[in-house]
Amino acid sequence: MAEVKKGLILRLYEILKTVRNLKSYTESEAEGLLNLLVREQEHTFKAFFDKRHYGAALYWIQEVVGKHVIEAVEAKEKGKKVIMIPFNFPPEVIHVFENAVPLTTELVSSLGVVGLAHQGEPYWDYALSLGLPDTMCSANAIAIASMLLSKEAEEFVPDLMISAAPGSCDANSKVHELAAEYLGIPEIILDKTGESSRDFELYRRLFRRMFSKLEEKLGEADEDRMIKTLEKANRATELYWELHELKKHSPCPVPNLFTPMSYGTRCSMWGRDEAISIFEKLVEVAEKRLKRGEYPAEEEVARSMWVYTGYYFDALDFWIWLEDNGISYLDDLINLQALKGAYKAETKEEAIDAFADIAWNMMMTRQMGAENMGLRWVEDILYDINDLNANCAIYAGHHACKQTQAVFRILRDELSRRGIPVLRLEGDCWNRRITPMSVLQETILDFVKNVVAKRKKLRK
């Protein structure tokens, strides 16, 4: 087991504080910095420093996710509370409270995996040493395990947890419950039972109960701030769709890395100015690339739709590598959000209901919390495939994702019936020990060369 004397969040905090202080830099300064890093960090920074992003990726680390983690760790000294939320819960609900900040479990895991020496491995190993099963989901288990470590090492612990996954992910819900029990942190739980108006009514009531409990802990939410938060979320949504529109061009002018950056923003800074700023930058960069006809490969061979999520343990050899090989990562289910568009609210009550509806339609909750997970998944992914004119679909096959694993056959059959080639990978998206990136690359290249490219030629 690698070093576990300090928690993932606190280690990330130190790195992100340093990165936030980076201002303009020369190439040789950047090169010098890279030499100081271990290989996994070097890959991350090379990916994020890449010129194709025109500084937007670095800005994202500094002003979006960096701030997200730093604000959480520094919250206590500023008299604020930290609310741990899963990625399928809208952080803007927490941003309406002046004295609280959210911290998103899966985002923290992902940042730990791309930003730290040994990635999330020490924390994963620690979880297993406590007797937790190796089949749980690394997306949340890495961050949660690090918090469990706080009983015997230095690590950050939130003040309250919200669980939004009952009904859409057992693994997510259970590991959050475990952390709450183990650490004695209060937990507020939502529940999605189905898709009818009656189910929504239950969800809305539970959401309102949750909001009342938050107000008990954090003080009454300000109506004006709530409405403004919603308006800012709406503005970010508009920009999200502008970026989405740009993805329709071929070759795709939106760099692959912008997709995870998009949902990294969604589950951290939504409802705040930072989300608007970063999306303005992403759109600006994509427009610039479109104008200049920039694309890193000679040809865009594959316009791939990743039907659930991508791989996070090597940013350079995954996101950048795909693009350098003519494989555009157009979108994935985690990024397919805000399908219901803008929300209007003039009163506090209307704002709470709007937030409940947003939460109900968040990624994963919407699809895997459906009455028929397979059919809702097919419906949403087909919309995205058609809208972005994708010519292939790839399933990362994250092995802990039991719901999607259970109904992938339904998706595959439907896509195949419509002539969309589908590749099924197998691995752990947050853990490099399971399927190495070299194997994933080889499989993806085989698929693209032998299936996607050939079909493309035939169509021509």
Place this chain on the structure above:
Amino acid sequence: MALEKVLEIASSLENDYVKEWKASGGFVVGHACIALPREVCEAGRVLPFRLRGNSNPDTSTADSYLSRFNCSLCRSTLELILRGGYDFLDGFIRVRGCDHWMGTFDEILHARKAKFMHYFKVPHLVNEDTLSLFVSEIKDLKEFLEKKFGVEITEDKVVDQIKLQDRINEKLRDFAKKRFKEPRFYGSEAIALYVARESLPSTIFEQMLSKVLDEGRKIDYRARFVLAGGPLDEIDILRRIEEMGALIVAETTCYGCGAFWNMRAYDGGDVYDFLAKKYLENLKICARMFGEYGFRKNFVKQMFEASEADGVIITYNKFCDLFGIESAKLRMDLEKEGIPVLVLEKEYASLADIGRMKTRVQAFMERVGR
């Protein structure tokens, strides 16, 4: 012998009583969770038959629908459905259990193996809002069954069925107590009895249960254990473990005392409000219910103390996040209170795994000094 008949029923799918039920105009629906109020179904001559893997370890066809990362109980059951083992069913009630079962029901539909599938929603929380939804779900179920099968489900009939289930639960508690201090049944026999309950018309089961109660005899053993964790109906595997002297004297599982021990009895009042409380509150025994860990831990402790057991064996099928994750905390908490615990992750009905499991149990018996 009634016990022999019980074992036969628990080891097969469609049994003679189900055939007779159908021949006399009754209907049979498949479901997969104890959250389904059988009173409503049986009041309409609809027999709820609980889907199980029937100790079938072959999942080759089902694996092409579900995946190797899904629960082997679900894959085993799906395999039987795909092969026609459940063709005697008139349809399915999709009771919302866990992610694996939800996916299994999606795949049953995808493979076109369902004549119909009614979705019966089960909240993951117990509070006044979720109970209110659950009442509506039970009423919807009643209306669905009435419409689908052209039957009338009156409140009087439902109350009769509630009283029948209350009698059965009381007898099952008596049966369970006969296993506590001076065990008169093997755990594998008890599990078979609980499986039979889920595979028979309740009037037949009540008669059979009364006869079984008289068939107890002195059982030899080395150590006594409480079985906790996920659903376990693998009678063969349990029998082989018990042959080593590791006797199961109580369970908190849903194919065990968990199905009836905490079930409230009818004391008047609105029938549907009662059923909602009865079934949703009882479901706290399952790790799919959130915010109820304390209830489950206390239930295990209660059964451990009542049965004067030597330890607790927690089992779950690989890839079960609900019981897999919870078992880590449960083990820690029980051990802190001086209760020895063995956690056994397993693949459903895999006899290839039995050697490993027996070794672990043997080590556990030695650990508790037996």
